[in-house]
Amino acid sequence: MVYIDWQLGLIANFFMLFATLQLHHYFLKSFSIRYLISDITLSLIFGYIGLFVDDILILLFICFILLVNWIFAKKHQLDMENSNSLIMAANVEVVLFSLGTYTARIIFFVANGEWKLRILEIYQQNFITVSILINLIYLAIFLLIIHKFHAQIVKLWIQIEQYNLGKRVFEMSFSVFVSFMIILIISDLQSVTATIQASTILIFSVVLIVTYRQLIFFIRTMAIQNEAKEKVVYNKQLNEYLTSVQQQYTELRKFKHDFQNIMLAMKPLVDDSDSVELKDYYQDIVQERDEMCLVSRGNIAQIGAVDSDPIRGLIIQKFFIAKSEQIDFHLELTQKEYHFTNDTLVIVRILGILLDNAFEYVKGISDKEVTCAITQTDKTIEITVDNPIKENLNFKNIFKSGYSTKQSHSGFGLANVRRLISETDNLYLETKVLHDHLMMTLIIVGGD
Amino acid sequence: MFPVFLLEDNEIQRNKYTEYITNGILINDASMKLKGSFGTVDSFLQAYTPQEQGLYFLDMEILDDKLAGLNIAEKIRQDTPLAQIVFITTHDELSLTTLERKIAPMDYILKDKGLENIKQRITEDIETAQQNLQKYSHCSKNLLDYKIGGRYFSILMDDVIMLYTQKDAPGRIFAITRNQLAEFNGSLNTFEEEYPNLFRCNRSYLVNLDNATTYDSRTRSLDFIDGSNCEVSFRKNKELIKILSRKLKKEIH
Numbered sequence: 001m002v003y004i005d006w007q008l009g010l011i012a013n014f015f016m017l018f019a020t021l022q023l024h025h026y027f028l029k030s031f032s033i034r035y036l037i038s039d040i041t042l043s044l045i046f047g048y049i050g051l052f053v054d055d056i057l058i059l060l061f062i063c064f065i066l067l068v069n070w071i072f073a074k075k076h077q078l079d080m081e082n083s084n085s086l087i088m089a090a091n092v093e094v095v096l097f098s099l100g101t102y103t104a105r106i107i108f109f110v111a112n113g114e115w116k117l118r119i120l121e122i123y124q125q126n127f128i129t130v131s132i133l134i135n136l137i138y139l140a141i142f143l144l145i146i147h148k149f150h151a152q153i154v155k156l157w158i159q160i161e162q163y164n165l166g167k168r169v170f171e172m173s174f175s176v177f178v179s180f181m182i183i184l185i186i187s188d189l190q191s192v193t194a195t196i197q198a199s200t201i202l203i204f205s206v207v208l209i210v211t212y213r214q215l216i217f218f219i220r221t222m223a224i225q226n227e228a229k230e231k232v233v234y235n236k237q238l239n240e241y242l243t244s245v246q247q248q249y250t251e252l253r254k255f256k257h258d259f260q261n262i263m264l265a266m267k268p269l270v271d272d273s274d275s276v277e278l279k280d281y282y283q284d285i286v287q288e289r290d291e292m293c294l295v296s297r298g299n300i301a302q303i304g305a306v307d308s309d310p311i312r313g314l315i316i317q318k319f320f321i322a323k324s325e326q327i328d329f330h331l332e333l334t335q336k337e338y339h340f341t342n343d344t345l346v347i348v349r350i351l352g353i354l355l356d357n358a359f360e361y362v363k364g365i366s367d368k369e370v371t372c373a374i375t376q377t378d379k380t381i382e383i384t385v386d387n388p389i390k391e392n393l394n395f396k397n398i399f400k401s402g403y404s405t406k407q408s409h410s411g412f413g414l415a416n417v418r419r420l421i422s423e424t425d426n427l428y429l430e431t432k433v434l435h436d437h438l439m440m441t442l443i444i445v446g447g448d
Numbered sequence: 449m450f451p452v453f454l455l456e457d458n459e460i461q462r463n464k465y466t467e468y469i470t471n472g473i474l475i476n477d478a479s480m481k482l483k484g485s486f487g488t489v490d491s492f493l494q495a496y497t498p499q500e501q502g503l504y505f506l507d508m509e510i511l512d513d514k515l516a517g518l519n520i521a522e523k524i525r526q527d528t529p530l531a532q533i534v535f536i537t538t539h540d541e542l543s544l545t546t547l548e549r550k551i552a553p554m555d556y557i558l559k560d561k562g563l564e565n566i567k568q569r570i571t572e573d574i575e576t577a578q579q580n581l582q583k584y585s586h587c588s589k590n591l592l593d594y595k596i597g598g599r600y601f602s603i604l605m606d607d608v609i610m611l612y613t614q615k616d617a618p619g620r621i622f623a624i625t626r627n628q629l630a631e632f633n634g635s636l637n638t639f640e641e642e643y644p645n646l647f648r649c650n651r652s653y654l655v656n657l658d659n660a661t662t663y664d665s666r667t668r669s670l671d672f673i674d675g676s677n678c679e680v681s682f683r684k685n686k687e688l689i690k691i692l693s694r695k696l697k698k699e700i701h
Contacts, residue, residue, distance in 0.1 A: 254512075256538075257509055257538060260538045260559065260560065261458050261461070261538075261559075264458075264461060264559055264563075265458060265460045265461065267562070267563060268460070268464075268563075330545075332543035332544075332545050332546045334515060334518070334543055334546050371544070371545045372545075373543060373545035373546040373549060375546055375549055375550055377598070377599060378597075378598050379597060379598065380596070380597035380598055380599050382549055384545050384546075384548075384549050386544075386545040386548075394674070394675055394676065395624050395628070395629035395674070395676075396624060396629075396676050398629075421617075422616055422617050425619075426597075428596050428630075428631050428632060429631060430628060430629070430630045430631070431628060431629040431630075432627060432628035432629075433627045433628065434548060434627060439545065439548065439549075441549060443596050443597070443599075445596060445597030445598075446597070
């Protein structure tokens with residue numbers, strides 16, 4: 001053992017505790033004069049206690065702070081973010097401090113050419129200063145690394161909070177911390193040689209890094225799992241919403257159909273009648289009927305019939321884009337169910353390009369109407385994107401890279417569609433112009 | 449006699465349309481006959497036997513079945529690829545794009561526009577059907593058929609401009625017609641054998657000379673009505689000149 005003056009011991013202890021608390025504040029980004037004063041007082045008091053208890057000091061210190069936090073917390077609930085950050089700071093600082101001390105030892109041994117502890121006692125004043133300096137350098141390096149990953153760490157904190165993982169993280173890091181302390185205390189009691197202690201600490205540091213890495217991985221996994229769960233709930237809600245909209249829509253449409261037929265049937269009676277009043281009244285109703293026509297076409301609620309999440313998602317997304325750009329986007333889904341099996345990702349990409357092209361084109365003309373129709377017969381699905389078209393197309397050129405009906409547009413879309421289709425053997429594209437409408441149909445032939 | 453059918457669930461309307469159709473046949477002096485007017489799907493199907501030809505006026509929504517008309521039209525189309533189908537329907541019952549894909553009807557008549565308009569459209573449709581009938585009968589092999597997955601497709605031969613293959617899509621045939629570009633699996637050799645009216649002008653092109661506009665025998669470049677062109681192989685040059693001059697003579701006579 002090395003015997004060191006109590007003043008020097010106090011400085012070393014004070015430094016270690018103070019650095020821990022500063023690191024803790026750095027993690028939480030909460031610095032203030034009040035904290036600084038209380039930090040200094042606490043560190044001094046525990047630094048002094050540390051002279052009698054050696055390495056168990058940090059454990060006492062941390063437990064004391066946690067205890068105080070627990071006593072003063074509302075409903076005696078520990079603030080997990082606060083505690084986690086404190087334990088993490090303690091873990092890091094203890095490791096860095098120990099590494100600093102051992103580095104300083106090696107430097108002194110090498111400088112003197114002798115591997116004897118006595119040297120440290122002789123040069124103890126310089127030794128403590130140097131080890132604190134090295135500790136500072138290590139801290140700076142650590143902070144630099146942390147700073148580089150700042151964004152990810154913040155995200156991690158948010159995830160921990162969002163998914164209530166604080167308690168698990170606390171348990172994990174606290175047990176790591178306690179086991180480290182036990183190693184230190186036992187090696188002190190057993191007067192283990194410095195070499196063994198150094199290697200234990202090195203191994204422990206490695207374990208610490210691995211543990212935290214594992215922790216990060218664990219949190220990410222939990223986050224993904226939770227997101228998936230949330231998505232299921234969200235989809236369920238969306239589906240319920242779509243179903244109810246669909247029901248209302250069906251009722252409305254039924255009423256409209258009856259109404260129109262009644263009106264049509266009444267026409268001959270009104271024509272035969274002599275009453276001018278009746279005729280005027282009939283005319284009024286007919287005019288209102290035109291407004292009713294706007295009610296119903298292309299209802300997004302029908303999208304629930306598509307069983308593929310990515311495809312349904314794409315269409316809903318495009319529906320809202322169309323709405324924001326004042327494009328009339330109709331969906332024609334006449335069947336109750338559409339079943340997509342494979343290639344959904346390729347289909348999503350192709351359909352995305354076709355819809356984008358249609359939107360892009362109708363933006364430049366007055367008739368802003370795009371229709372997407374899906375039909376399924378047996379194992380063959382056809383998705384048609386339909387938009388009005390003003391000019392003649394040269395079918396052979398439209399799939400060449402760079403072709404576009406607009407001069408400003410880059411026009412790589414359709415060439416990409418062609419390429420995507422060539423990569424598979426069950427997709428076919430049909431391009432048709434009919435009654436001044438361009439209809440692009442993707443035909444998907446299902447498996448065996 | 450070319451049969452005509454009507455399906456409409458509303459009795460008053462059905463009687464009106466029946467009247468318009470009989471009048472329309474008389475006005476156009478068409479060789480057609482109204483074979484039946486039906487109010488329900490069941491009565492229609494009972495009377496229905498696949499015909500070689502036919503003109504069908506269908507309401508889309510029959511009683512509460514929103515898609516009754518569409519289902520019947522699909523059946524008719526399957527049995528008779530060249531059947532003339534006209535939908536008489538209210539505006540919101542239409543899914544135009546779906547209809548176009550599945551049925552490719554000759555016309556849609558909108559009920560919303562009033563009886564006068566319906567009467568006029570029915571008369572016009574009878575006239576068009578009469579004309580189409582003559583057009584279809586002039587060519588023996590008048591449809592180009594192909595299959596994608598389980599579905600059969602047909603293109604009117606008069607509309608076909610060319611079939612070609614591309615190096616980056618082996619096994620695929622692309623067909624350009626007057627108004628569409630289609631693709632399907634197959635080999636040009638099979639189509640060349642099956643449709644002798646098409647001319648193989650090089651290894652990867654099979655063209656319909658009826659839709660060719662000009663041929664320059666020096667550059668061996670053949671142009672078509674839609675502005676596209678293709679190169680004729682050296683070996684086929686003479687043969688093509690022979691066919692074209694024969695065609696020219698025929699047209700002069």
